[in-house]
Amino acid sequence: MASGSLFLAMKAIPEDPIELKFEKFPDLEQIASERERMGLNRSWLYQYGLFHLKFLTGNWERSLQTGRLATDDVKLFFPATLELSLIAMAIGIFFGSSAALFARVSPSRWSQNLAMSFGTIGLTVPIFWIGLLALVVGSLWLGIFPLGGRFDLAAIPPPDRTGFLLIDSLLAMDGRALGMTVRYLTLPALCLAVFPAANVSSVLYARLNEPEVNALYTALRARGFGSVRIVFRHLLRVAGAPVVTVIGTSIGALLGGAFLTETVFSWPGIGRYVVTAIIDRDLFVAQYLLLMLIMLVFGVAFLSDIVARWLDVVSDSQEGGKG
């Protein structure tokens, strides 16, 4: 379904990508021969079938703009975004859940405000603004972090094995490259982490304050368990399921945020690549990549639902008996 609507959407744009490829000197003959070479003069059904066949076999077309194979570009740009997003997700979950748990374990106005403000900031402040602010503070004032980029321009990156610079520099046992990677990664990751942190903290905080969870907490306290132990051994398990679902669904938002983060931090990722492809009417790249991203977002959401359900079953069978 997704691929069908995507294909139709691409066909529905009023501009002809091949015509527009020739920005300065459009020429009928050249346009016709390009269209023929790419099979764009065949029937829509044929094109649609071919699009899927090529998508599934990984035999993707070349970008109209750069002439590189779209698959090569994915290998080039996707790991950069994935690395950034995963780290950001980890940081976001860590800070988000810490804030929520802290507010639950030692409920004071101060700690509760912290958990709430995480939510408010993360969900309302635009990410490019946070990014610029982080650059001004982290690079200009503190001078610790570079002003964007993924790796020092003049330095030689570790040999490319996985595309993930963290893993590549570990594999190469190159401490200097690792340090550089982390220095470049920190600010954009912190920025991108704000959104998942906000989501996780608000959902977890709300869940922890539900009556049944409260009752469980009071009961366990009454038995004389320490609050830290209760939180880590019992409450997290009970409250975990919705949090996992939220994490799964925020992948989409994370990829959306990746475009802005990548622009502000000059990060060579897939977000900027896809948006540029759409603006440039780079037909095949836009089609393939959007379909890939849609599948990714659905896949992760589906997976997180399964994990959440499993967590629910686990907690029911255990906490249900105890509580």
Place this chain on the structure above:
Amino acid sequence: MNRILGMRANDWLTRASISVLGFMGLALLAGCSGGGGSERSDVFVFARGSDAQKLDPADVDDGESVNTLTQICEGLVRFKSGTLEIEPCLAESYSISEDGMIYRFTLRPNVRFHDGTPVNAETALFSFHRQMDPEHPGHLKEASFSYWKYLYQDIEEVNAVGEMELEFKLSKPNASLLHSLAVFPASLLSPASLEAHGAAFQRHPVGTGPYIFLDWRPNQVIMLERNDDYWGEAPTFKRIAMTVVPDSTVRLLKLKTGEIHAMDGVQPAELAALQSDPKIQVFQEAGLNVGYLAFNMDNERMANREFREAVALAIDRETLAKVALKGAGRSASYPVPKGFLGYPDREEGIPLNVEKAREIVAAHPNWFLEPLEIQVMNAPRQYFPDPVTIATFIKGQLDAVGIPTKVVSSDFKAHLNNLRNGDFEAGLIGWMGDNGDSDNFLSVFFASWAAEKGTATNYSFYRSNEMDRLLLSGRVEADLEKRAVIYGDALRLWRKDLPILPLVHGDNIVVMQSGYEGFELQKIGELRLGWIKKSKPEE
């Protein structure tokens, strides 16, 4: 069983978060202590907003690709720095036959491509034959060679007539060919590099220029290394990095902190502050471009000359250049930039005459019932650094004389598509010149053969036999003075028929840190970074 699984899940979460944090902390320490390398001291870093698309001079049209290639490869002739005069480059000398049909170039001896291949007539042929001959192995099927058809269409044959002699045979005389041969699509590439790199040839340029292509990390940096065997004046920096910084605010921050040394794509609003900053030098001069308002003459009311005249008389272009360009350009009086063949000594152009515009409006009230729709792109171009502001300014001026106006903006490709297909009433658009010749502007704007719906560059769909005749005779006339007369006539005819209203010429702007010298802006906008060096500190 469940209990064990449950334990694992929550242990894993705790451990993972602790280890991630610890790992980050450790690596950060390592980064801080090991970050003081001196790799950058001999690298000149130039930043722009996007990456090059391809590095094949015969198949690019984006400024980023061209600006990178300028350091790497050269043609037979080139523009003398800062001018539109032709001087020898890889050809030591040249001669043109009297009838203008044969061009002969004698190649410079002892020049080698970066891969060691000697430059001679045989190896030089490659770069031309691969563009002309569809059967040539270098005529890659994914390349479009679109410049060849436009700038070099009159070249019939290129032959080696001696070891170092190259001969171009034309099908008809072409007065701007020599200028076209100084433009990037005519650069020489090493034929051996096609064998070495195969299809990836378009991303591994091997030329003769002051810098050698070293490495390309897409959307990050293209690294170039000094060519120590360069035939001309030796380049200075060990390396040049052409890097991508998409956000213009961040780009400027980087320049101010010294992370980059020079950049383009500065926002006009920042210019005034930069010009008074002693740590920054601003290079700025009129570019070979024009931003104009195209009137779609296939449109019913637009077909009236008086309608177009009213619009033209009502727009104060001087103020437009000051207010909407914020100093990043100047007002245009003619469709070609100043100094072009045919540009009159005494400028007349189009006067500002609000009263006359009001009279026309009063005389034809029924023309102005519906608002005039002006279409505009929403992303900056060199001729329109802030297109929507320009459109809004024009709307204000037209509204004031009683021509109700509305502005519709869209992204560049969609805008271009509307213009090419004639789906508009009036449109803001522009042209960036290629070779500094009047034909390269006037034929694009006014030739009837460029007014085919779908592939038009004559967005006014202006068709005039008289204009066509002038344009064709200008192309074959070899005598400069006679050509100047022809293009002077063409400009007068433009003023009479007014298919387009020229508005502004956007400036070429490069911003650089102080303390560097040896850089000069080039008329056609190419970027020559090869001879930049650190200034000697003042005593």
